[in-house]
Amino acid sequence: MTEEKIKPVGAEELAKEFKEHSVAEFFKKNKQMLGLYGKVRTLTTVIHEYVSNSLDACEESNILPDIEVKIDELGSEYYEVTVKDNGPGLTEATVGKALGQLLAGTKFHRMMQMRGQQGIGSAGCTMLSQTTTGNPTKVITGTGKSKPISLKISIDPKHNSPKITDLKKIDKEFRGLAIQAKFKDVLYRDSEQGPLEYLRRTAIANPHAQIKFRDPEGKSYNFKRTLNKIPKPPKEVKPHPKGITVDELITLSKYTKSRNVNSFLKKDFDRMGNKGLEEVAKRTSFDLKKDPKQMSWHESEEIVKAFREIDFIAPTLDALSPIGEAQIKGSLESIVHPEFLTVNTRKPQVYAGGFPFQIEIAIAYGGNAGRQISSGEMRMEIMRFANRAPLLFDQGNCAITKAVHSVDWKRYGLRDLETAPLTILVNFISVHIPYTGAGKQAIADEDEVMEEVRLALMQSGRKTGMYISRKRKEKEKQMKREMFYKYIPEVAGALSRITKKNEEKLKNQLEKLVLEKLKLEEAKDAAEMEAEEVKNGSLDEQEKEETKENKKKSKKKKGAEE
Numbered sequence: 343m344t345e346e347k348i349k350p351v352g353a354e355e356l357a358k359e360f361k362e363h364s365v366a367e368f369f370k371k372n373k374q375m376l377g378l379y380g381k382v383r384t385l386t387t388v389i390h391e392y393v394s395n396s397l398d399a400c401e402e403s404n405i406l407p408d409i410e411v412k413i414d415e416l417g418s419e420y421y422e423v424t425v426k427d428n429g430p431g432l433t434e435a436t437v438g439k440a441l442g443q444l445l446a447g448t449k450f451h452r453m454m455q456m457r458g459q460q461g462i463g464s465a466g467c468t469m470l471s472q473t474t475t476g477n478p479t480k481v482i483t484g485t486g487k488s489k490p491i492s493l494k495i496s497i498d499p500k501h502n503s504p505k506i507t508d509l510k511k512i513d514k515e516f517r518g519l520a521i522q523a524k525f526k527d528v529l530y531r532d533s534e535q536g537p538l539e540y541l542r543r544t545a546i547a548n549p550h551a552q553i554k555f556r557d558p559e560g561k562s563y564n565f566k567r568t569l570n571k572i573p574k575p576p577k578e579v580k581p582h583p584k585g586i587t588v589d590e591l592i593t594l595s596k597y598t599k600s601r602n603v604n605s606f607l608k609k610d611f612d613r614m615g616n617k618g619l620e621e622v623a624k625r626t627s628f629d630l631k632k633d634p635k636q637m638s639w640h641e642s643e644e645i646v647k648a649f650r651e652i653d654f655i656a657p658t659l660d661a662l663s664p665i666g667e668a669q670i671k672g673s674l675e676s677i678v679h680p681e682f683l684t685v686n687t688r689k690p691q692v693y694a695g696g697f698p699f700q701i702e703i704a705i706a707y708g709g710n711a712g713r714q715i716s717s718g719e720m721r722m723e724i725m726r727f728a729n730r731a732p733l734l735f736d737q738g739n740c741a742i743t744k745a746v747h748s749v750d751w752k753r754y755g756l757r758d759l760e761t762a763p764l765t766i767l768v769n770f771i772s773v774h775i776p777y778t779g780a781g782k783q784a785i786a787d788e789d790e791v792m793e794e795v796r797l798a799l800m801q802s803g804r805k806t807g808m809y810i811s812r813k814r815k816e817k818e819k820q821m822k823r824e825m826f827y828k829y830i831p832e833v834a835g836a837l838s839r840i841t842k843k844n845e846e847k848l849k850n851q852l853e854k855l856v857l858e859k860l861k862l863e864e865a866k867d868a869a870e871m872e873a874e875e876v877k878n879g880s881l882d883e884q885e886k887e888e889t890k891e892n893k894k895k896s897k898k899k900k901g902a903e904e
Contacts, residue, residue: 381419381529382536383735388423388470388528389413389537391463392521394731396427397548398456399519403430404572407551413537415558419527420475426520431485434509441468441481441521442495442504456576456729465497467523472496474526478507484516530558534713535734541565543725543732546673547665547769568672577661579773580612583649585657585696591642595634606634607645612696613655622648657698659690662771665730670704670767678765681708684805688798693790699772703798705806706765713765722762727769728777728785736784742768744787745795754807755814764806768795823860830856 393409400407405428412424432440441464468479484490493509532538541555545565552567581590600606607614607622607630623630625648628641667685674683685704693699713723726733726742737743746766751759776786785791830852838845 381527382531382533384470385413385421385423385525385528385530386535386537386540386734388467388523388525389425389540390731391467392423392425393541393544393553395464396425396429396519397544397551397730399429400427400551401572401575404575405429406567406570406572407548407553409551410554411537411541412556413530413558415530416524419529420524421528421530421558422522422524424520424522426518428518431483431490431517431519433483433485434491437481437483437491437493438495438504438506441465441479442497442506443502464521468495469497469499471523471525474528475524477524478505479521479523481522482512482516482520484512484518486517489513490516532557538563540732540734542677543727543734544730546670546677546725546767547727547730547732549665549669549673565677568676569669573665574663576663576773577658579658579661579698580610582612582657582692582696583614583618583652583654585694586611586646586649588639588642588646591646592637592639595637595642598634600634603630603632603634603637603645612657618652618654621652625651656692657696659692659698659700661773662690662698662700664700664702664771665769667702670702670769674704674706674765674767678706678711679709680706680711680765682706682806682809684802684809686798686802688794691790691794693772693788694776697772697774697776699770699791699794701794701798702767702769702771703795703802704765704767705802706767707806707809708763711765712763720761720763722759723765725765725767726785727767728775728782729771730769731782733783733785736778739778740784741787741791742770742785742795745792745799748792748796749799749803751803754803755810756803756807766799768798770795819860823856 389411393411396409397407408428410424410426414422414424416422443465471477471479478494478496480492480494482490482492489511491509491511494507496505496507497503498505530536538555538557541553541563542565545551545553549569550567550572551565553565555563555565557563581594594610595603595606598606598610600609604619607619608616619630622645626641626644628644664687667687670685671683674680674685683704683706686702688701688703690698690700711723712720715721724737724743724746726737726740733740733742746768751762756762756764770785770791775782776788776791778784778786830849834845834849834852837843837848841848
């Protein structure tokens with residue numbers, strides 16, 4: 343039996359199979375990269391994308407958000423989603439790009455604190471509706487300056503461009519955006535990762551928003567606004583020299599309005615002054631008066647290398663807009679009703695050399711804190727947020743979760759963290775969220791981010807531990823008091839029989855002794871609590887050593903990877 347000879351294939355034959363693909367075609371085939379996988383997860387992600395865009399649009403236009411979300415079941419694993427807001431709306435010129443073109447929008451090119459970043463979300467939902475049902479997405483948009491318009495929108499995946507049909511003007515007043523889309527192969531569940539929980543957490547992190555929700559069974563939920571004030575608008579920031587790469591520098595140089603490299607560096611970068619320019623000039627071999635558009639790769643490398651060697655002032659930190667301690671406290675008290683609550687907004691920090699970020703943290707204990715599972719058992723709950731947007735999925739892969747589990751909670755009186763009646767809320771704020779993927783559900787464990795979350799957890803954990811300790815001691819005192827008073831009559835009676843003294847008098851003397859003893863113990867406990875509160879402002883020695891050890895491990899890991 344002779345072996346069949348395999349005929350080699352030439353480059354010309356292979357070239358016939360070579361095809362170009364648009365970004366829409368890529369994400370159509372890889373929708374899991376947008377977080378659109380898993381039946382429950384996909385439906386929640388759709389709600390997340392629409393609601394996040396509504397909140398961002400309202401805040402940028404200085405409008406208190408009123409958002410309505412409806413989910414109707416049309417068949418088995420077949421739902422219609424309707425989301426309506428009172429925002430600025432979209433113009434006829436931008437509605438197609440915003441909802442029917444991937445990587446188009448107002449977010450991707452701006453260094454600014456926003457919930458979305460890539461300009462993929464809503465257009466990704468349009469594409470999902472189209473690929474699972476064959477139906478376009480219905481849209482009504484009104485800007486308040488002209489008649490609102492209604493239209494149907496779908497995506498041409500080959501060209502990553504919107505296809506608009508049935509466009510017409512409406513003879514009624516409407517300002518905002520209303521989107522209605524149908525989706526198959528998705529599932530509604532009232533679970534920790536379902537749309538209701540997503541909206542509940544959104545309401546906690548956005549107390550200025552009013553959110554109404556109607557589920558597929560017709561049940562209505564109204565998360566009322568607890569703050570009649572729009573958050574301080576975040577500022578757009580320029581890139582910091584320490585966080586720039588060669589490729590990014592060349593890209594920026596192609597779009598700058600500056601006519602020479604000197605003015606380009608000064609105008610387009612944060613913290614770049616005359617002194618910085620002088621230092622860059624000393625470390626580069628070419629004239630900085632040349633046109634930045636003409637810079638070569640080698641010249642850009644020289645500039646980035648100079649950036650690494652120069653000491654710059656830390657990036658602008660006032661561009662961040664936290665929720666606020668009072669606002670988080672009000673939200674959690676109205677929704678979680680804890681018996682103890684501590685909230686802490688940390689000072690802004692910097693990660694990856696040039697990105698400002700800030701951590702907000704709250705620990706709620708007792709009351710309705712934590713989460714009940716089906717068996718009636720209590721489970722500790724971690725609420726993760728990025729720029730106020732809830733992160734419900736990929737919990738194990740997130741820096742916040744890793745930081746929570748890296749803390750020794752036994753030190754704070756929580757012997758079994760997993761079953762504690764505890765809700766831990768962490769909001770990560772930044773002009774650039776280091777997501778682990780396009781699904782935007784987990785934050786990468788950058789060293790500076792991990793350390794800052796840990797420090798925030800330990801600081802708040804100490805206050806929680808003090809409360810738990812105080813509660814435990816109070817319970818012990820109560821038990822001791824009850825025990826003493828229970829046996830006083832018997833002891834007084836026995837002593838009276840032995841000493842022949844008045845039983846009632848002996849009983850009063852014993853009660854007086856018990857009261858004095860309890861008062862001494864209370865004074866001692868109060869002194870210990872006061873000393874603990876003084877100590878509370880800073881980390882104890884064990885925590886400091888733990889922090890140093892983590893930093894050493896991180897540096898070793900980085901060195902090994904390099």
